[in-house]
Amino acid sequence: MAEKTHCPATDCEPHRGRLLLPLGRVAFACGVLSAFAVVPALIGLPLGVAVYVLARGDLVRMGTGRMDPEGKEQTGDAASFAALGLVFSGLALAICGPLLALLTVRIIEGIGC
Numbered sequence: 685m686a687e688k689t690h691c692p693a694t695d696c697e698p699h700r701g702r703l704l705l706p707l708g709r710v711a712f713a714c715g716v717l718s719a720f721a722v723v724p725a726l727i728g729l730p731l732g733v734a735v736y737v738l739a740r741g742d743l744v745r746m747g748t749g750r751m752d753p754e755g756k757e758q759t760g761d762a763a764s765f766a767a768l769g770l771v772f773s774g775l776a777l778a779i780c781g782p783l784l785a786l787l788t789v790r791i792i793e794g795i796g797c
Contacts (some may be wrong), residue, residue: 700742701755701762708735708765715772722780725773732770739763 714728722744730755746759 699755701758704762709760711769715769718776
């Protein structure tokens with residue numbers, strides 16, 4: 685039996701919602717964890733950008749009928765999680781980055797390098 689397709693056209697791409705949603709959640713989790721450490725922000729920021737860009741592109745393709753619209757909800761959720769992760773990671777880096785730079789300068793001055 686052939687696999688059931690939800691595309692109006694028979695030549696549309698399969699959706700990537702099942703892949704993008706967990707990656708969006710990881711980007712969000714990294715953003716939340718970046719409130720306690722900087723390293724998750726360094727992971728969450730590029731991951732969030734990648735997931736957001738891919739998800740938005742997929743949503744456009746779904747809207748034009750070039751991609752299976754069955755994963756529209758998952759893909760939209762992935763974009764939302766990624767966007768929130770970007771905000772949290774960006775805030776953490778914006779706040780902690782200058783503080784870490786200042787701390788590094790103070791340590792180097794204290795050592796006398």
